[in-house]
Amino acid sequence: xxxxxxxxxxxxxxxxxxxxxxxxxxxxxxxxxxxxxxxxxxxxxxxxxxxxxxxxxxxxxxxxxxxxxxxxxxxxxxxxxxxxxxxxxxxxxxxxxxxxxxxxxxxxxxxxxxxxxxxxxxxxxxxxxxxxxxxxxxxxxxxxxxxxxxxxxxxxxxxxxxxxxxxxxxxxxxxxxxxxxxxxxxxxxxxxxxxxxxxx
Numbered sequence: 001x002x003x004x005x006x007x008x009x010x011x012x013x014x015x016x017x018x019x020x021x022x023x024x025x026x027x028x029x030x031x032x033x034x035x036x037x038x039x040x041x042x043x044x045x046x047x048x049x050x051x052x053x054x055x056x057x058x059x060x061x062x063x064x065x066x067x068x069x070x071x072x073x074x075x076x077x078x079x080x081x082x083x084x085x086x087x088x089x090x091x092x093x094x095x096x097x098x099x100x101x102x103x104x105x106x107x108x109x110x111x112x113x114x115x116x117x118x119x120x121x122x123x124x125x126x127x128x129x130x131x132x133x134x135x136x137x138x139x140x141x142x143x144x145x146x147x148x149x150x151x152x153x154x155x156x157x158x159x160x161x162x163x164x165x166x167x168x169x170x171x172x173x174x175x176x177x178x179x180x181x182x183x184x185x186x187x188x189x190x191x192x193x194x195x196x197x198x199x200x
Contacts, residue, residue, distance in 0.1 A: 047073055049179050051087045051095055057157030057164065058097055061085075061127055067186035068097070068194065070179030079103075080153060080174070082117070083197030085181040088155070088172050095178065098165050099127075099197070102154030104174075109145035110136045110167070115156075116145075126197055127158055134160045137167030146171075153177070 053066045062068065062085075070087040080086060082103050090096040101115060101122065102108040109116040113133035116122065124132075134156070136142040148154060152171035157163025166172065181194040 047071070048182070049087065051097060051181075053097060056162050057159050058085075058099075059159045059162075061158045062097060062181075062184070063190075065187075066184050066190060068181050069183050069185055071182045072179040074180045075177060080177055080180070081196070081198075082106075083199055085194055085196055086155070086177050087179050087181060088177045090169075090176075096155075096165075097181065098155035098157055098163075100153050101156045101166070102148050102171070104148050104150045104152055106154070107145050107147050108140070108154045109143075110134060110140055111143055123199060124197075128160070132160050135167070137165075139170040140167055151175070 049070050049072050051068045051070055053062045053064055053068065056064055068087070080100055080103065082100055084100045085097065086100060087095055087097050102117060107118050109119075113135065114121055115124070115134055136144065140146055146154075148171055151174045153174065154166045154171050156165045156167065180196070183194060184190055184192050
């Protein structure tokens with residue numbers, strides 16, 4: 001009789017311990033998920049922003065359907081530079097990815113299918129084939145030059161024949177730039193750090 005009571009107590013103790021262990025595990029899991037969510041929100045709001053490449057304007061450097069992560073705080077400590085690949089707000093519903101070609105104060109000219117900055121030919125051979133022709137557009141025409149204001153950037157897609165960029169819609173304001181492209185994270189087999197051009 002006493003043995004039965006002891007067995008019942010042992011069973012209750014074990015059951016309580018199991019419930020306690022499960023409770024601790026669930027609590028720990030919820031805590032981990034909440035911390036991860038908070039970190040993800042902080043990263044998204046203040047540090048990083050994701051971007052999907054839509055279209056072929058940056059082909060072959062960045063391809064349609066690739067996902068990039070852009071660094072949002074980089075430009076809080078330094079100015080965007082010529083050659084940077086940036087994500088910027090094009091409209092209320094659409095972001096674009098383009099390469100910065102001209103920075104504030106630059107004179108930008110398109111001549112003979114090439115871009116000239118402050119009278120000098122811009123060497124884009126590291127990311128453009130030699131046969132690529134950069135034509136003028138609705139905003140800047142062949143042989144025409146413009147001077148960028150102190151908060152303006154001239155941006156172009158690497159796929160010059162199939163890119164809507166500053167040649168069409170003009171320079172972008174600095175406050176439209178959301179971040180500097182950092183990594184390509186999807187597809188996973190294409191994971192890589194984004195390279196930014198530097199010019200002589």
